[in-house]
Amino acid sequence: MTAKHGNRAQTSFSGSADVLNAIQPIPPNISAVNASNVAKVYEETNYAFLFAPNFHPGMKYANPVRRGLGLRTIFNLMGPLANPVEWAIEARLVGVAYQSLGPVFIDALRQAGAKKALVVCGEEDMDEISCAGKTNCWRLSEYPNPAYKGSNDQDDDSSDDEENPRTLVKLDIFQLHPSDFGLATHPLSDVYGRKMPKDNATKLMSILRNELPRDDPILEFVLMNVAALLVTSGICDADTSNMGPGDDGQVITERGPGGGRWKEGLRRARWAIESGSALKCFEQFIEVTNKLA
Numbered sequence: 001m002t003a004k005h006g007n008r009a010q011t012s013f014s015g016s017a018d019v020l021n022a023i024q025p026i027p028p029n030i031s032a033v034n035a036s037n038v039a040k041v042y043e044e045t046n047y048a049f050l051f052a053p054n055f056h057p058g059m060k061y062a063n064p065v066r067r068g069l070g071l072r073t074i075f076n077l078m079g080p081l082a083n084p085v086e087w088a089i090e091a092r093l094v095g096v097a098y099q100s101l102g103p104v105f106i107d108a109l110r111q112a113g114a115k116k117a118l119v120v121c122g123e124e125d126m127d128e129i130s131c132a133g134k135t136n137c138w139r140l141s142e143y144p145n146p147a148y149k150g151s152n153d154q155d156d157d158s159s160d161d162e163e164n165p166r167t168l169v170k171l172d173i174f175q176l177h178p179s180d181f182g183l184a185t186h187p188l189s190d191v192y193g194r195k196m197p198k199d200n201a202t203k204l205m206s207i208l209r210n211e212l213p214r215d216d217p218i219l220e221f222v223l224m225n226v227a228a229l230l231v232t233s234g235i236c237d238a239d240t241s242n243m244g245p246g247d248d249g250q251v252i253t254e255r256g257p258g259g260g261r262w263k264e265g266l267r268r269a270r271w272a273i274e275s276g277s278a279l280k281c282f283e284q285f286i287e288v289t290n291k292l293a
Contacts, residue, residue, distance in 0.1 A: 001042055005083040007052040014197045017051055022201035028285050032292035035084065040292070045284035055084035077101070081108055091116035091233040093225070095127030099136060106138035106171065115142045115169050118232040120176075124188065129228055131186045131221045135176045139232065139258050142167040174257040181224050181266040190217035208279040214270075223273070227265030236261040236268065243268065246275045 006016035021027050030051040033041055041048045053060060059075070066073060080094045092114065096105050102119050109117045117140040122130030129135045145168045178185050195203075206212055212219045230236055241249045252264040272278040 001046045001048075003048055003050055003083060003085045003089065005050045005052060005055075005079065007079070014195060014200055016049070018197035019200045019204060020049055022197040023205065023286070024198075024201065026286060026290065027201075028282075029289040029292065032289050037292055038085065041285070041288050044288040045281050047281040047285050049285070050084050052079065056082065072097070081105070081112075086112070089114075091229065092118070093229040093232060094119050095129075096121045097127045098125055102136055102138045106140060110140055110169065110171070114140055115167065116140060116232050116234060118228055120228065126188070128221075129176060129225050130188070131178055131183075131191055131217060131224065132188045133177065133185060137172075137174050137176055137258060139172045139174070139260075140169050141172065141232075142169055142234075144168075172258040176228070176257055176262065178220070178224060180256040180262045181227055182263045183220050183224060183266070184215070186217035186220065191221045207273065208282055210273050210276070210279075219273075223266055223269045226269040226272070227262060228260075229265075230268050231260040231262055231265040236264040241268075243271055244275060244277065247271055 004016065008015045008017045017030060020030055028049065030049050031054065033048060033051060034054045038048060038050070053063075062075060066075060076097075080096075083089060083092070092109070094105055094109070094117065096102055096119060099121050102121050105119045106117065109119070119138040120127075120129050121136050122128060122132070123134045123136065124130060124132065145165055147164045148166050149164065150166065203218060207219055207222055239251055239253065241247055241251050252261060252267055254261065254263055256262045
């Protein structure tokens with residue numbers, strides 16, 4: 001399941017909430033999702049957009065000031081670390097817009113108890129994995145604790161203790177390049193532009209409907225970032241694959257920077273689009289949120 005925490009544009013041109021509100025013909029009712037019904041949303045779909053004002057109502061006092069300033073503030077840093085379902089998140093991908101924030105964010109996630117996390121910053125100081133070149137990465141991952149003496153049952157935490165937990169967490173620092181995913185590079189001008197929310201919404205639906213060529217720069221940009229989350233979750237470490245129709249089960253075991261199976265992540269991300277699975281989840285999200293109203 002995926003939990004995307006987002007808001008309307010405050011210091012950017014088009015926020016994630018603005019894009020979802022511009023979906024045609026029927027957008028998801030993101031304003032209807034709140035702490036009391038988010039569990040119901042997840043009963044019907046694997047995707048949820050958590051609209052920040054519904055979960056952090058106090059922010060309404062800061063938003064006018066943020067928009068008036070028109071520049072990044074401390075709230076741009078707090079948002080990615082304040083996901084409303086933090087307690088339930090198994091793995092996360094967080095982008096930061098400055099290289100100096102990478103170590104700060106990964107340490108904040110570690111102190112908060114995260115065991116699977118990837119913080120990324122494109123060399124151009126962009127808060128996503130860059131399609132144009134290298135991306136600096138800070139990754140937390142689990143590994144077995146050799147001192148652990150308890151049960152091997154993954155669902156049994158009764159014998160865990162602070163001194164000898166079942167798993168330990170390590171930090172890897174490395175760089176990723178589109179070639180690590182098996183992709184070519186594209187200039188940032190191919191994927192970035194000051195588009196209106198309705199334009200971005202149209203492009204989003206084109207991606208989900210699998211209407212773009214397989215080598216479309218924006219599609220590959222999206223797939224690469226989704227792939228990184230899949231790798232971080234640990235699912236790409238499996239040596240078998242049975243995602244559904246269209247999955248040939250041929251796992252790509254090649255490992256790249258940081259020991260990640262980045263090409264396997266790309267394969268799984270592409271399957272989600274080409275099989276229609278991602279579109280189905282989004283359509284279910286639209287349906288369930290409009291029933292909540």
